[in-house]
Amino acid sequence: MEVDLALLDRTLADLGQPRFRARQVWTWAAKGAAGYHEMTDLPASVRRELADRVPFSTLEVEQETRSKDGTLKVLLRTHDGRKIETVLMRYRDGRGSICLSSQVGCALTCTFCATGRMKFARNLTSGEILDQALHFRRQTDVTNVIFMGMGEPMMNLDNVLAASRLLPDLGITHRRTAISTVGWIPGIDRLTDVDMPIRLALSLHAADEDLRSAIMPVNDRYPLADVLAACERFYAVKKRQVFIEYVMLDGINDQPHHAKELAAVLDPTIYKVNLIPYNPTDSIYDGSARETIGAFRDVLEAKGLRATIRLTRGQDIDAACGQLAVKAGAEAA
Numbered sequence: 001m002e003v004d005l006a007l008l009d010r011t012l013a014d015l016g017q018p019r020f021r022a023r024q025v026w027t028w029a030a031k032g033a034a035g036y037h038e039m040t041d042l043p044a045s046v047r048r049e050l051a052d053r054v055p056f057s058t059l060e061v062e063q064e065t066r067s068k069d070g071t072l073k074v075l076l077r078t079h080d081g082r083k084i085e086t087v088l089m090r091y092r093d094g095r096g097s098i099c100l101s102s103q104v105g106c107a108l109t110c111t112f113c114a115t116g117r118m119k120f121a122r123n124l125t126s127g128e129i130l131d132q133a134l135h136f137r138r139q140t141d142v143t144n145v146i147f148m149g150m151g152e153p154m155m156n157l158d159n160v161l162a163a164s165r166l167l168p169d170l171g172i173t174h175r176r177t178a179i180s181t182v183g184w185i186p187g188i189d190r191l192t193d194v195d196m197p198i199r200l201a202l203s204l205h206a207a208d209e210d211l212r213s214a215i216m217p218v219n220d221r222y223p224l225a226d227v228l229a230a231c232e233r234f235y236a237v238k239k240r241q242v243f244i245e246y247v248m249l250d251g252i253n254d255q256p257h258h259a260k261e262l263a264a265v266l267d268p269t270i271y272k273v274n275l276i277p278y279n280p281t282d283s284i285y286d287g288s289a290r291e292t293i294g295a296f297r298d299v300l301e302a303k304g305l306r307a308t309i310r311l312t313r314g315q316d317i318d319a320a321c322g323q324l325a326v327k328a329g330a331e332a333a
């Protein structure tokens with residue numbers, strides 16, 4: 001849950017309970033309690049009343065799917081019937097990484113992204129964001145969060161930051177929380193000034209301004225040169241490397257000269273590049289061949305940039321980023 005904290009406070013006051021009860025409830029929830037009945041240091045009568053009066057989660061589970069590689073995808077339903085998806089990737093080293101959604105649909109129209117073809121419906125509340133993470137916390141240890149599900153987190157930054165503030169209670173430190181953005185400069189600037197050491201990831205996709213505008217129209221509003229200047233301010237203040245996400249689109253942005261252009265605008269001390277194999281959705285694009293991606297990486301590395309090729313996980317269950325809630329999403333939009 002993020003229990004509706006205001007409702008929880010009111011209900012506890014109504015029941016004549018001391019103020020520390022709310023904190024007790026949250027501590028249980030953050031550690032993965034499945035419901036009020038597990039909160040054994042609360043009087044049984046209080047547990048019963050809370051179960052009747054304060055919904056334990058803002059979200060209902062509609063469907064859960066497990067990939068062959070262990071990736072879990074859950075389709076969640078909000079109180080107003082919206083569908084959102086959240087993914088948990090488990091790694092052998094024990095990390096459990098959650099990909100969170102920040103909005104229902106997306107107002108931006110990146111041409112390769114399935115969410116970008118949905119209409120924007122609304123921002124998620126901080127409770128709805130936290131409840132996605134709590135869903136998985138109830139099943140397993142979780143260590144990392146990346147805001148890379150549906151939506152543009154920088155356009156719902158108040159709620160994203162409010163949720164992030166509480167993630168350490170679930171075991172996810174701010175250093176292991178990352179926000180991925182199309183390059184929404186006001187949001188990057190706010191993240192630079194915020195007191196939490198949250199990581200920044202930039203979806204770049206093309207170093208050439210015209211090509212980038214064709215792939216992601218938001219580049220007309222916030223051109224890459226200005227976005228990179230904002231990332232560099234972030235680095236100067238936070239001393240944390242910025243991750244570049246670069247989705248590999250066959251014949252569009254994946255040629256050696258594209259790699260050279262990319263290397264020319266990225267300072268290797270500030271940036272690290274993550275090349276993302278494209279998951280074909282119903283778009284006009286195909287994914288680049290494996291050898292093409294490898295050659296692209298080699299060009300970047302020859303220029304001194306650190307570059308990795310992202311493992312594709314959960315492909316068999318459509319759990320790849322940008323595919324989230326597409327199938328269910330048509331109804332949600």
Ligand code: SAH
Nearest residue numbers: 148152180181182203245247278279321322
């Ligand atoms: N709006 C934010 C957060 C959404 S995550 C942002 O754009 O960063 C978006 C990420 O998902 C992008 O970096 C993009 O590379 C990736 N993505 C979207 N659709 C994809 C697809 N079909 N295949 C692979 N990656 C995709």
